[in-house]
Amino acid sequence: MTSDEIRAILLKCLTDVAPDIADEEFAEDADLRDELDLDSMDILRWVQGIHKALGVEIPEEDYGKIASFEDAISYVAARV
Amino acid sequence: MAEFVMPSLGADMTAGVLAAWRVAVGDRVSQGDIIAEVETDKGLIEVEVFETGRVERLLVREGEKVPVGTVLAEIDTATVAVSEAVSAPVPASAPGLILSAGSSGVDLDGPVASPAVRRRAHELDVSLRGVQGSGEHGRVTLHDLEGVARSSAAPAIVGGRARISPYARRIALERGIDITELRGTGPAGAIQARDVLSAKSSVPEVGKPASPAERMQRAIAAAMTRANDEIPHYYVEHSIDMGSALAWLRETNASLNVTERLVSGVLVLRAVARALRKHKTLNAIWQDGKSVPSEEVHVGLAVSLRGGGLVAPALRNTDEGSLTDLMARMTDLVSRARSGALRSSEITSATITLTSLGERGVESVTPIIFPPQVAIVGCGATLERPWVVDGQVVPRPVMRVTLGGDHRVSNGHRGARFLSALDRLLQEPEKL
Numbered sequence: 001m002t003s004d005e006i007r008a009i010l011l012k013c014l015t016d017v018a019p020d021i022a023d024e025e026f027a028e029d030a031d032l033r034d035e036l037d038l039d040s041m042d043i044l045r046w047v048q049g050i051h052k053a054l055g056v057e058i059p060e061e062d063y064g065k066i067a068s069f070e071d072a073i074s075y076v077a078a079r080v
Numbered sequence: 081m082a083e084f085v086m087p088s089l090g091a092d093m094t095a096g097v098l099a100a101w102r103v104a105v106g107d108r109v110s111q112g113d114i115i116a117e118v119e120t121d122k123g124l125i126e127v128e129v130f131e132t133g134r135v136e137r138l139l140v141r142e143g144e145k146v147p148v149g150t151v152l153a154e155i156d157t158a159t160v161a162v163s164e165a166v167s168a169p170v171p172a173s174a175p176g177l178i179l180s181a182g183s184s185g186v187d188l189d190g191p192v193a194s195p196a197v198r199r200r201a202h203e204l205d206v207s208l209r210g211v212q213g214s215g216e217h218g219r220v221t222l223h224d225l226e227g228v229a230r231s232s233a234a235p236a237i238v239g240g241r242a243r244i245s246p247y248a249r250r251i252a253l254e255r256g257i258d259i260t261e262l263r264g265t266g267p268a269g270a271i272q273a274r275d276v277l278s279a280k281s282s283v284p285e286v287g288k289p290a291s292p293a294e295r296m297q298r299a300i301a302a303a304m305t306r307a308n309d310e311i312p313h314y315y316v317e318h319s320i321d322m323g324s325a326l327a328w329l330r331e332t333n334a335s336l337n338v339t340e341r342l343v344s345g346v347l348v349l350r351a352v353a354r355a356l357r358k359h360k361t362l363n364a365i366w367q368d369g370k371s372v373p374s375e376e377v378h379v380g381l382a383v384s385l386r387g388g389g390l391v392a393p394a395l396r397n398t399d400e401g402s403l404t405d406l407m408a409r410m411t412d413l414v415s416r417a418r419s420g421a422l423r424s425s426e427i428t429s430a431t432i433t434l435t436s437l438g439e440r441g442v443e444s445v446t447p448i449i450f451p452p453q454v455a456i457v458g459c460g461a462t463l464e465r466p467w468v469v470d471g472q473v474v475p476r477p478v479m480r481v482t483l484g485g486d487h488r489v490s491n492g493h494r495g496a497r498f499l500s501a502l503d504r505l506l507q508e509p510e511k512l
Contacts, residue, residue: 047341
């Protein structure tokens with residue numbers, strides 16, 4: 001799976017959680033919580049979406065490794 | 081015949097747009113069914129019906145904006161009511177069932193009154209419910225009725241419906257005037273056109289129409305202004321060591337499937353609900369000048385909307401069921417709050433509100449009570465702090481919790497006891 005394919009799936013999972021960000025541009029290297037005003041429940045739902053779509057399970061202690069969208073792509077790419 | 085009216089979905093709401101009907105004339109409906117969608121400043125709300133029966137008439141067209149209390153539909157509950165009337169023995173002392181004037185249904189709930197009295201009540205637009213009759217067997221007399229109508233204490237709103245002429249109602253709507261704020265000068269305190277014309281509009285006269293976000297902010301401002309005007313707030317604060325709760329959460333989540341993981345917010349939500357079981361004074365609604373404690377705990381969860389705005393829908397019976405179940409309900413509620421698909425009962429049934437601003441890193445919040453509730457709980461961030469445990473200073477995750485209470489109902493002492501109870505509950509997360 002290419003990085004672009006993972007990017008597209010992760011973005012789809014993110015807009016499922018927060019539909020209102022669909023048309024928003026955001027910095028992929030910034031902290032997602034700050035950048036998109038996500039809370040811990042949003043992050044959990046995103047993690048659940050990623051698990052459902054790609055079968056990658058992200059344990060809680062790894063949440064720090066998916067802090068930015070860019071980080072999350074790298075994290076998932078290494079495990080998919 | 082029961083009337084399905086435009087509900088008041090919050091202390092600040094004066095009117096709503098009937099966005100869509102989910103039923104048609106002739107449909108059978110049961111209590112709790114969603115039968116309409118109403119557009120409010122809080123977004124699109126699904127409205128439930130409180131009666132069981134058959135939809136007799138739909139009185140308001142889709143897209144029409146009507147004041148709170150306007151009859152939207154008539155539900156024929158006669159079949160149910162009559163079968164109950166037949167099976168229920170009539171007490172020997174009962175003076176008999178009275179047919180209400182202008183209605184084909186049997187009024188089983190209202191007080192006893194002659195047709196003439198009922199006719200006069202209709203003319204004065206006074207509800208007979210709750211009127212103490214001075215006649216034989218508590219029969220309401222014309223004298224009683226005129227007394228109620230004349231009474232200066234009689235509000236312009238009776239039984240949820242405003243005494244207002246249709247013309248005055250229309251002008252009020254056009255000018256954005258809150259009719260619940262008006263004192264009528266007409267017969268029996270009815271609001272007349274001149275009362276509306278002399279009132280100040282809350283809508284700016286110039287400029288483009290307000291956006292949904294602006295309307296929501298205006299609604300929030302109205303509710304908070306009322307809270308600040310009417311409620312003598314007091315505050316108590318407490319710092320809670322969240323070490324045990326978070327350790328338990330980490331351990332639990334590690335063993336759970338990702339779809340069942342919990343967030344710390346759900347522990348706090350449950351602990352607040354359980355603490356309220358013993359502190360019912362804080363779990364109450366201010367109604368008719370007094371506090372009415374609720375046996376059931378329905379915590380309203382303040383949810384901020386990304387486009388701006390705030391709603392606080394209730395999670396019913398927050399103190400019951402498993403944590404996994406509460407987590408699922410909370411996730412569903414928050415996601416519907418953000419997508420604008422809340423139900424009327426969720427908007428109106430909260431008995432207290434919980435607001436958590438910790439996610440944004442602030443240490444504490446001093447929240448304003450959401451009327452008609454009488455208390456609110458605010459949580460700040462859980463931050464690593466130097467904490468003394470067994471005589472040693474150690475870093476611990478500490479959360480600052482604030483309880484805002486209504487001095488008409490409780491005092492700081494009660495608030496302090498509640499926060500202590502909340503602290504104790506969070507030290508034993510496995511019992512939540």
